[in-house]
């Protein structure tokens with residue numbers, strides 16, 4: 001059980017091979033423009049590489065030959081959730097409905113989806129916010145809710161793109177501690193510029209530069 005991805009995309013000057021072991025969190029680091037977000041987008045199914053192959057838990061996500069032909073599993077069917085810098089909650093739904101959305105779309109009934117949502121909101125310390133709309137949340141609160149929504153979807157792989165970038169320095173440590181707890185034993189990739197995130201969250205680190213793997217530890 002693992003993720004193995006090889007992707008080449010000329011338009012982004014990306015040419016990488018990266019693996020994540022089962023239950024591990026990989027930190028993806030490197031300077032601006034190194035290709036970190038592009039690689040997450042390829043794994044999430046939001047960006048199509050020219051050629052490459054990705055296998056998650058033994059299941060092929062894509063396998064594109066030199067002509068770009070081959071199997072391609074669409075984003076919604078990958079078991080992969082991308083948590084972006086901006087929490088991107090559905091503005092017209094309550095916090096509870098936002099978190100229940102994942103279980104609902106995976107076929108859970110209304111009651112079971114809401115129960116799962118309550119449980120995840122409690123896990124991230126956001127249960128009192130359940131009936132608010134996203135517009136009534138602070139940035140840190142919205143990120144907590146976004147974490148709950150991501151986990152409620154029960155992804156096989158969680159991708160986090162600079163999850164603390166929009167938070168001030170007082171909110172970041174609490175969310176980092178929350179992620180440290182919820183990522184334990186899960187497969188995840190976290191893009192970060194902050195050595196504190198690597199230290200707190202990662203089992204392994206891959207550094208990208210100019211769209212290439214420049215180091216791994």
Ligand SMILES: Nc1ncnc2c1ncn2[C@@H]1O[C@H](COP(=O)(O)OP(=O)(O)OP(=O)(O)O)[C@@H](O)[C@H]1O
Nearest residue numbers: 011012013030031032033034035036037038039208
């Ligand atoms: N929407 C886009 N269209 C075309 N090229 C893009 C787009 N987004 C990024 N790029 C280019 O792709 C390359 C990789 O960018 P990417 O955003 O993946 O890097 P990054 O490591 O995530 O950077 P940052 O740390 O600034 O977020 C860069 O050369 C960038 O200019």
